[in-house]
Amino acid sequence: MIKKFTFTLPNGEKLRVTQKESREWWGFFLHRLRITQKRNWLGISKVDRKLSNYDVYVAVPNRKGKIPVLFSLQGISAPIEFSFYQIKPVLDLGIAWVGVDTPFGGSRSITNKKTHAFPTILAKLKSLGVHNFSPSYCFPIINEDLNNLLSLVLPKFFEVDNQKVALVGVSFGTMLASWSFINNRFGQRMIGLIGHGNAHFLGKHNPLHFAHEVKFPRKYHLMLGENDPLIAPEMAYQLINKMPNGSIEIAKNVTHGGGMFETASLNSIRNQLFDWK
Numbered sequence: 001m002i003k004k005f006t007f008t009l010p011n012g013e014k015l016r017v018t019q020k021e022s023r024e025w026w027g028f029f030l031h032r033l034r035i036t037q038k039r040n041w042l043g044i045s046k047v048d049r050k051l052s053n054y055d056v057y058v059a060v061p062n063r064k065g066k067i068p069v070l071f072s073l074q075g076i077s078a079p080i081e082f083s084f085y086q087i088k089p090v091l092d093l094g095i096a097w098v099g100v101d102t103p104f105g106g107s108r109s110i111t112n113k114k115t116h117a118f119p120t121i122l123a124k125l126k127s128l129g130v131h132n133f134s135p136s137y138c139f140p141i142i143n144e145d146l147n148n149l150l151s152l153v154l155p156k157f158f159e160v161d162n163q164k165v166a167l168v169g170v171s172f173g174t175m176l177a178s179w180s181f182i183n184n185r186f187g188q189r190m191i192g193l194i195g196h197g198n199a200h201f202l203g204k205h206n207p208l209h210f211a212h213e214v215k216f217p218r219k220y221h222l223m224l225g226e227n228d229p230l231i232a233p234e235m236a237y238q239l240i241n242k243m244p245n246g247s248i249e250i251a252k253n254v255t256h257g258g259g260m261f262e263t264a265s266l267n268s269i270r271n272q273l274f275d276w277k
Contacts, residue, residue, distance in 0.1 A: 003018075003019040004016070004017065004019070005153070007148075007152045007153075009037070009148070013037055013038050013039075014037065015037045015148060015152065016035070016037065017033055017035055017153055018033065018034045018036075019031055019032070019033055020032045020033065020034050020055075025088075026088055028059050028060075028061075028062075028087070028088070029059065029060075030057055030058070030059050030087065031057065031058045031059070032057055033055065033057075033058060033153070034053070034054075034056075035053060035054055035055070035145070035148075035149075036052075036053045037052055037053070038052070041141065042133065042137070043130075044128060047110065047128050047129070050108065051103050051104070051108050051110075051141075052141075054100070054107050055080070055106060055107035056149065057080060057084075057098070058096065058097070058098050058099075058154070059090075059091055059096065060091075060096045060157060060158045061092075061093075061094050061096060065159065066160065066164075067094070067095070067160065067161055068094065068095045068096065068161045068164035068165070068166070068273075068276045069095065069096040069097075069098055069154065069160055069161070069164070069166070070086075070095050070096065070165075070167070070269075070273070071100060071146055071149070071150075071168070071177075071187070072086055072097065072099045072168045072169075072170075073100055073142065073168070073170070073174075073177050074099075074101075074105055074106075074170050074171070075102075075105075075171030075172040075173050076102075076105070076117075076118055076121065076135075076171065076172040077104040077109065077114075077115045077116050077117075077121060078170070078171070078173075079101065079106030079115075080099035080101050080102075080106055081099075081106065082170070083099055083168075083170060084099070086266065086269065089269065089270065090269065090273075093269075093270065093273055093274065093276060094276065094277050095276055098154065100145060100146070102138065102142060103138045103142070104121050110125070110128065111124055118135065135172075135201065136202050136205070138176060139176060139202070139205075142176045142179075143179065143180045143184050143186065146167075150162070150165065164188060164276050165186070165187040165188055166188065166189040166272075166273060167180065167186070167187050167190045167191070168191045168192075168193065168269060169192050169193065169195060170193045170194060170195065170257070170265075171194050171195045171257070173195065174192035174193065174194070174195025174196060174197060174222070175196070175199050177190060177192065177197075178199075179202070181197075181207075181214075181220065182213070182214060182220070183205065183207055183210055187218075188219070189219050189272060189273060190218075190219070190220045190221065191222075191272050191273075192220075192221070192223065193265050193268065194223070194225050194228055194231060194254070194256055194261070195222075195231060196222055196231065196239055197211075197239055198235040198238055198239040200235075207239065208239050208242065211239055211243045211246070212243065214243045214244065214246060215244045215245055216244070216245050217245075219245050219246075219272065220245065220246040221247045221248070221272050222236050222239075222246075223249050223268040224250050224251065225250075225255050225258075225264075226251060226254060227253070227254065227255045227259070228254065228256045229255070229256065230256045231256065249268065
């Protein structure tokens with residue numbers, strides 16, 4: 001049975017949710033939701049429509065009462081399906097898993113759902129009429145999406161424990177998650193995988209400037225790959241060193257997602273969230 005919900009946002013616009021699919025995987029059900037809303041984001045209607053409307057995947061553990069929730073964000077232009085390996089281990093912790101497509105990835109792709117580096121994304125945007133794009137535009141959009149999902153959408157599917165909300169980001173998804181967690185105080189736990197939140201291009205909005213506010217019981221943790229050629233460890237340490245409750249680990253045999261990445265990622269998630277089980 002297809003479920004549909006409509007919510008009125010503070011700006012008067014409608015946020016519509018359609019449950020597109022529900023399939024069983026390894027003893028649990030994975031629900032695919034389609035979120036649609038109007039946003040005048042970049043000023044080109046077809047681009048705004050593509051980037052504003054997105055898919056969310058929800059899996060809920062067999063657990064009564066209030067349920068902790070983990071939001072998972074992928075890297076630039078990567079579909080959230082790349083993080084499906086997280087679902088079963090997260091459910092085993094008694095935590096609901098919510099995978100959100102970030103701008104240019106999966107259902108928000110402007111390159112026929114192919115993954116590309118940022119210069120290719122910029123070139124495609126220019127061909128569509130967007131000539132002055134900054135990755136900083138993605139941050140408030142994702143933060144708004146996370147808040148709408150937590151407060152409006154997810155309570156239609158299970159009883160959310162608002163005191164146990166976690167974020168997991170991969171690569172650029174770590175920066176997006178960090179901005180919500182640090183700057184906007186979204187959630188109680190944050191786990192960054194092969195990425196960090198030290199986003200110099202955000203200027204005065206760089207999470208680095210607010211890192212000192214991450215105090216107990218909120219926790220921030222980074223897992224970097226020892227052979228990752230894309231992430232500068234010194235920038236990650238600069239961020240962590242400003243945090244009263246931040247930690248970092250260097251995973252052996254992990255590059256930027258290669259090698260033992262999935263195993264190392266799951267170890268980090270379990271270590272950071274085992275007490276929510």
